Amino acid sequence: MEIDKAVLLFKMMSNPIRLGILKELSEKGVLCVSMLEEAIGSSQSSTSQHLAHLRNSGILTCQKNGKKVCYTIADKNVEELIKQLKLEEN
Secondary structure: OOHHHHHHHHHHHOOHHHHHHHHHHHHHOEEEHHHHHHHHOOOHHHHHHHHHHHHHOOOEEEEEEOOEEEEEEOOHHHHHHHHHHOOOOO
């Protein structure tokens, strides 16, 4: 991983909501916005804003499925890094 990409990844991970999103996606693979909202306990608007940051930074990819938008981690190395952190719920 390039240094610039690693810096961006750690910057994105510095927010608890974004880190929670990455944790859920690393465990479950693909999740839609409503499932992520429920899993991390955040509002739809807050979740969507954080998903946009992660998508725009290239960390997540999304796919529309009818009216639903589902997300996945774009890079398997990022997914493995999140898993290695062994994050627990508060």
